[in-house]
Amino acid sequence: MEKFISHTGSGVPLRRSNVDTDQIIPAVYLKRVTRSGFEDGLFAAWRNDPEFVLNQPQYKSGTVLVAGPEFGTGSSREHAVWALQNYGFKAVISSRFADIFRGNSLKGGLLTVILPQEAVEALWVAIEKDPSTQIKVDLDSRTVSYGSTSIAFELDDYTRWRLMEGLDDIGLTLKQTDSIDAYEAKRPSYKPKTLPIRI
Amino acid sequence: MGKTLAEKIWDDHIVRSAAGEPDLLYIDLQLIHEVTSAQAFDGLRLAGRKVRRPDLTIATEDHNTPTLDILKPIADPVSKLQIDTLRNNAKEFGIRLHSLGDADQGVVHVVGPQLGITQPGMTIVCGDSHTSTHGAFGAIAFGIGTSEVEHVLATQTLPSTRPKMMAINVEGKLKTGVTAKDIILAIIAQIGTGGGQGYIIEYRGSAIRELSMEGRMTVCNMSIEAGARAGLIAPDQKTFDYIKGKPHAPEDFAAAQGYWQTLFSDSDAKFDLEITLDADNLEPFVTWGTNPGQGLPLNASVPNPADIKDAEARGAAERALEYMGLTAGTPLKKIAIDTVFLGSCTNGRIEDLRAAASILEGKKIASTLRMLVVPGSERVRQQAMTEGLDKVFLDAGAEWRNAGCSMCLGMNPDQLSVGERSASTSNRNFEGRQGKGGRTHLVSPLVAAATAIRGTLSSPADL
Numbered sequence: 168m169e170k171f172i173s174h175t176g177s178g179v180p181l182r183r184s185n186v187d188t189d190q191i192i193p194a195v196y197l198k199r200v201t202r203s204g205f206e207d208g209l210f211a212a213w214r215n216d217p218e219f220v221l222n223q224p225q226y227k228s229g230t231v232l233v234a235g236p237e238f239g240t241g242s243s244r245e246h247a248v249w250a251l252q253n254y255g256f257k258a259v260i261s262s263r264f265a266d267i268f269r270g271n272s273l274k275g276g277l278l279t280v281i282l283p284q285e286a287v288e289a290l291w292v293a294i295e296k297d298p299s300t301q302i303k304v305d306l307d308s309r310t311v312s313y314g315s316t317s318i319a320f321e322l323d324d325y326t327r328w329r330l331m332e333g334l335d336d337i338g339l340t341l342k343q344t345d346s347i348d349a350y351e352a353k354r355p356s357y358k359p360k361t362l363p364i365r366i
Numbered sequence: 367m368g369k370t371l372a373e374k375i376w377d378d379h380i381v382r383s384a385a386g387e388p389d390l391l392y393i394d395l396q397l398i399h400e401v402t403s404a405q406a407f408d409g410l411r412l413a414g415r416k417v418r419r420p421d422l423t424i425a426t427e428d429h430n431t432p433t434l435d436i437l438k439p440i441a442d443p444v445s446k447l448q449i450d451t452l453r454n455n456a457k458e459f460g461i462r463l464h465s466l467g468d469a470d471q472g473v474v475h476v477v478g479p480q481l482g483i484t485q486p487g488m489t490i491v492c493g494d495s496h497t498s499t500h501g502a503f504g505a506i507a508f509g510i511g512t513s514e515v516e517h518v519l520a521t522q523t524l525p526s527t528r529p530k531m532m533a534i535n536v537e538g539k540l541k542t543g544v545t546a547k548d549i550i551l552a553i554i555a556q557i558g559t560g561g562g563q564g565y566i567i568e569y570r571g572s573a574i575r576e577l578s579m580e581g582r583m584t585v586c587n588m589s590i591e592a593g594a595r596a597g598l599i600a601p602d603q604k605t606f607d608y609i610k611g612k613p614h615a616p617e618d619f620a621a622a623q624g625y626w627q628t629l630f631s632d633s634d635a636k637f638d639l640e641i642t643l644d645a646d647n648l649e650p651f652v653t654w655g656t657n658p659g660q661g662l663p664l665n666a667s668v669p670n671p672a673d674i675k676d677a678e679a680r681g682a683a684e685r686a687l688e689y690m691g692l693t694a695g696t697p698l699k700k701i702a703i704d705t706v707f708l709g710s711c712t713n714g715r716i717e718d719l720r721a722a723a724s725i726l727e728g729k730k731i732a733s734t735l736r737m738l739v740v741p742g743s744e745r746v747r748q749q750a751m752t753e754g755l756d757k758v759f760l761d762a763g764a765e766w767r768n769a770g771c772s773m774c775l776g777m778n779p780d781q782l783s784v785g786e787r788s789a790s791t792s793n794r795n796f797e798g799r800q801g802k803g804g805r806t807h808l809v810s811p812l813v814a815a816a817t818a819i820r821g822t823l824s825s826p827a828d829l
Binding site: 183184185187189190193194195197198199200201202211212235236237240241242243244245246248263265266267270271274275323324325336337339340341343344346347350351354355356357358359360361362364365366 | 381382386387388390392394395401402404405408409413415418420421422423424429430442444445447448451462482483485488493494495508509510511512513514516517520521522523525527559560563564590593594595613614616617618619621622625656657678681682685775776777794796797798799802803
């Protein structure tokens, strides 16, 4: 995974709540067996609308999505994270994220930042007033800043460290193989197994 | 201080715990399907890693599979590639796979319980958010993304942060015609789509105890629609009886049951949040909007957004009514339906088909609509045919299909067209969920059947 320390870019104001993962990428776009090429499916239904925010030229180069509350509800599809990344987003800001989407994003290096709803609204206003507003999402200081505004956000130390170092989660866990072996040695024998097949 | 049911299971699965880090949890079972696994297997190959425990892993084909002509080559080449990729990966990594045409093929969350592989006290994951279904057996079961699928394949563990604990007490006795689906739709309407975020929900109370195992699965299934990754119910005699005799029931059943009987929340356990729902006065529920929290009793009318105080909720309601093509004040029962979908991991089990068939027997569906009946698994389909339910559906004018996720997510050819309106026993009424431009009303199997007969949203009491 690429290291994430800090990102600065312009924003895209998505003034909607409950943007579920079926909106981020509808099921018919989930058929690929790679991690790339999902940008075509990003917000597919809404992109037919010329008024939709991603279709407005002033937001074309945005890399920080600023969305309403309950972003990423619904399906566990990590394709939603890939679609946002494939399109070019580096960070998503919202006042509330659904748990599975948030987990997926932080595993994959798409930084999801939780800010109070008032701060999100202020950011919307700032971006709409000047779409070229540069937003800095800084993991080192755990702040979002633009213009003269700087807002702190929370992220646990462990996740922050993993993102800043660009560490592979599986590699970290495999260092604990002795603990896993020890746990398995104590597992009760009545726990079910899928193999051999019983009918 | 005592522990909650979920805390007991969690603590039993900690491989490693360190200050400032998530717990490393052991995973007893991973379920795999074609849509969220290809990139995980690819990751293993790239890193030269193996599947640590193929014997704790099981795969089936469900999300993207056709429900007609299942033994012919899949027409859509992209869908075919995805299925072929799963078949190749299962073979390469030594994983048990139930393919189209196999007796144990079906929706992943129907297959686990019917094999008896879903048992109390387990940790179960799958790259699918409705994994919470398995919580009905007193297991911690939750949906994960593809990176986590890969993690579990490689290590049989998952680093996880301990969630908060919520109890939802459903007390009282359901009226005739009110079902598990109505309980969970009412809960989501009450706490909202984000109400369960960060929590594991334990469903408790007399109305939950009264539910069959299949009803309990329906309730736990939709925990994610309230924002909770997992929901669970303490196991009891019904749970043990359900597992007994299933292919993968424990050989030493007494030993297993001895452990299972310790799985309940202690009387002095502390929940971070407790909520109560009155079952006595519950009515059949239906959604009117585009998220599962936008639901009301079937006797109500389409709400007026102007009456909603919260600005965010008001805006969402306005957008939802526009998308759904509904006018405030219209009685929900006046809404005409084009397609009835009976199936999914929420309501595609044998009891759901029996419930709908009991209403449809000897009747015809309205000439203005179509009805798709998609059993949750091939075994459910076989059982239904043994009971003659297929004939009931076919005689009524419904379509009788093969097992799969089908129109619940509209990934295969079973989709709504633009503006088409469904009454669906599935779990999500998101914009376009069942097909681009499609409009979904979530209902119970009983309401689905009554609606099919009358052509407008209806309960069996209206017949």
